[in-house]
Amino acid sequence: MTRSRCCRRTKWRSAEPEQKLQDAVKYAREEAxxxxxxxxxxGERLFRYLLA
Incomplete structure (x- = not known):
């Protein structure tokens, strides 16, 4: 079975944004x-208020 050009093209184009997203998440975690x-x-204060 062969894939159409459309699917193959989409697969290759999506690799770059996925890498950018992974890099962004890694940077955000390091910063955080x-x-x-x-x-x-x-939470403790809230439950004391609600259950009092």
């Missing part, structure tokens, strides 16, 4: 991991 954050116990 460098931020210092403090723990917040919002």
């Amino acid at each position: 991991n460098t931020w210092a954050v403090s723990d917040q116990e919002v």
Whole structure:
């Protein structure tokens, strides 16, 4: 079975955006991991309010 040119062309064109997306996700994760954050116990406060 042979694939049509349309499918083959789409397959090759989609490889570049997929790589760009992977690179963007990797960069975003690295940036997010460098931020210092403090723990917040919002859920605990909310449940205390609701169940009080």
